[in-house]
Amino acid sequence: MSGAFRISAAAAWPCSAATTPRLAGNSALAALGSRCVRLPLSPARCGWRPTDSSPSASMILSAAIFITLLGLLGYLHFVKIDQETLLIIDSLGIQMTSSYASGKESTTFIEMGKVKDIVINEAIYMQKVIYYLCILLKDPVEPHRISQVVPVFQSAKPRLDCLIEVYRSCQEILAHQKATSTSP
Numbered sequence: 001m002s003g004a005f006r007i008s009a010a011a012a013w014p015c016s017a018a019t020t021p022r023l024a025g026n027s028a029l030a031a032l033g034s035r036c037v038r039l040p041l042s043p044a045r046c047g048w049r050p051t052d053s054s055p056s057a058s059m060i061l062s063a064a065i066f067i068t069l070l071g072l073l074g075y076l077h078f079v080k081i082d083q084e085t086l087l088i089i090d091s092l093g094i095q096m097t098s099s100y101a102s103g104k105e106s107t108t109f110i111e112m113g114k115v116k117d118i119v120i121n122e123a124i125y126m127q128k129v130i131y132y133l134c135i136l137l138k139d140p141v142e143p144h145r146i147s148q149v150v151p152v153f154q155s156a157k158p159r160l161d162c163l164i165e166v167y168r169s170c171q172e173i174l175a176h177q178k179a180t181s182t183s184p
């Protein structure tokens with residue numbers, strides 16, 4: 001057998017010139033006897049390549065991973081709160097700070113003159129009763145009315161016994177502030 005044609009048992013099968021008329025005139029194939037050569041089709045021989053008109057699977061997978069990572073980073077930066085703090089200074093006001101998982105911090109300050117009271121409120125959330133600490137703000141027009149309710153520890157949702165400790169400390173500071181502001 002010459003080195004020009006190499007036929008393996010898997011690539012050749014018996015055939016006749018009657019079943020394959022286009023191979024009947026080929027003298028090189030006729031020399032092989034009653035064997036025909038089966039050439040497997042590949043995308044390169046047909047002219048079709050996966051990147052011609054459709055994105056490849058690896059590109060789609062890479063894009064999905066990239067979008068998932070962006071979503072996770074956005075969640076960590078804007079949503080996931082690691083720590084919440086409440087700082088009360090009787091002559092100045094109340095500072096609430098939220099520290100996010102990404103290291104970002106968000107701070108809100110409320111002047112003590114705007115604070116009417118601090119209370120523990122209850123609410124029904126997901127078929128259970130939860131308790132949360134709220135700061136009641138005075139109405140600037142009518143000081144006896146409440147203009148806004150500002151919840152504290154929104155993501156932590158501490159238990160009631162923890163909230164009672166924080167509430168008592170806040171009430172001590174508010175009582176001291178009211179006593180110093182009314183005395184001459």
